[in-house]
Amino acid sequence: xxxxxxxxxxxxxxxxxxxxxxxxxxxxxxxxxxxxxxxxxxxxxxxxxxxxxxxxxxxxxxxxxxxxxxxxxxxxxxxxxxxxxxxxxxxxxxxxxxxxxxxxxxxxxxxxxxxxxxxxxxxxxxxxxxxxxxxxxxxxxxxxxxxxxxxxxxxxxxxxxxxxxxxxx
Amino acid sequence: xxxxxxxxxxxxxxxxxxxxxxxxxxxxxxxxxxxxxxxxxxxxxxxxxxxxxxxxxxxxxxxxxxxxxxxxxxxxxxxxxxxxxxxxxxxxxxxxxxxxxxxxxxxxxxxxxxxxxxxxxxxxxxxxxxxxxxxxxxxxxxxxxxxxxxxxx
Numbered sequence: 345x346x347x348x349x350x351x352x353x354x355x356x357x358x359x360x361x362x363x364x365x366x367x368x369x370x371x372x373x374x375x376x377x378x379x380x381x382x383x384x385x386x387x388x389x390x391x392x393x394x395x396x397x398x399x400x401x402x403x404x405x406x407x408x409x410x411x412x413x414x415x416x417x418x419x420x421x422x423x424x425x426x427x428x429x430x431x432x433x434x435x436x437x438x439x440x441x442x443x444x445x446x447x448x449x450x451x452x453x454x455x456x457x458x459x460x461x462x463x464x465x466x467x468x469x470x471x472x473x474x475x476x477x478x479x480x481x482x483x484x485x486x487x488x489x490x491x492x493x494x495x496x497x498x499x500x501x502x503x504x505x506x507x508x509x510x511x512x513x
Numbered sequence: 514x515x516x517x518x519x520x521x522x523x524x525x526x527x528x529x530x531x532x533x534x535x536x537x538x539x540x541x542x543x544x545x546x547x548x549x550x551x552x553x554x555x556x557x558x559x560x561x562x563x564x565x566x567x568x569x570x571x572x573x574x575x576x577x578x579x580x581x582x583x584x585x586x587x588x589x590x591x592x593x594x595x596x597x598x599x600x601x602x603x604x605x606x607x608x609x610x611x612x613x614x615x616x617x618x619x620x621x622x623x624x625x626x627x628x629x630x631x632x633x634x635x636x637x638x639x640x641x642x643x644x645x646x647x648x649x650x651x652x653x654x655x656x657x658x659x660x661x662x663x664x665x666x
Contacts, residue, residue, distance in 0.1 A: 494523040
């Protein structure tokens, strides 16, 4: 892989990878580090002549493993507040704005209560990865991906309905 | 008519079934109102969640410039370098000391062997002495009386 090809891949996949890692633990600095490490590893391995068939899955897997290792070694401080997309605040109607903000706070609360692997599944699913790719990245059996995803979505929906506003305070 | 369960509908929405199954379910959904309702409910649930999560996205992600390494990086593990040096030094010292020990033992007379030799000589001389000082005993059997007589030399 030459530098031009690599730069194109970097420009395309960096935002996706950063967003995925950032949402897992919400720490901007360490997300940048993890992404840089993953891309550096990709460049090094391809320069050495290693052929990587599915670059996107490979990068996500590499970054996920790095993230989990850092968590194990307590190298990551988590829980910066979410920076909610500005579109949510572009709504002029105050009532609508309130409803949307509340919904996002509810969702944030519910997602925070999920297990790490459930979070990974949901975010990868939202990024439109196939079951096979999710299985490769997370290491969960391919046959279990559909069931676990379906169960997690159900869990989130149920908890969203059952969570009361005072619990968010 | 066989209806489909939640999991099958979920996999159908995600198009994670074989093509033939996808066609079957698609046909079935046109005929069965129960499955159609389940399908719409699941679709709504998924879409609502996915769009909401999408709102968590950072509005703008800054892409830092990638700095290419000058040379491809080769992994070298330097963690055991001091240990390696120490083990090499220890083995050299061991070899030298063994060779010194062997040389020193080669020149000195075999003290242990001398002792063994002296002990053997002593034993032989003791045996010779006892042979010279031996007592001879003669015995004579009298057939008539049936008695045995013993004579010392």
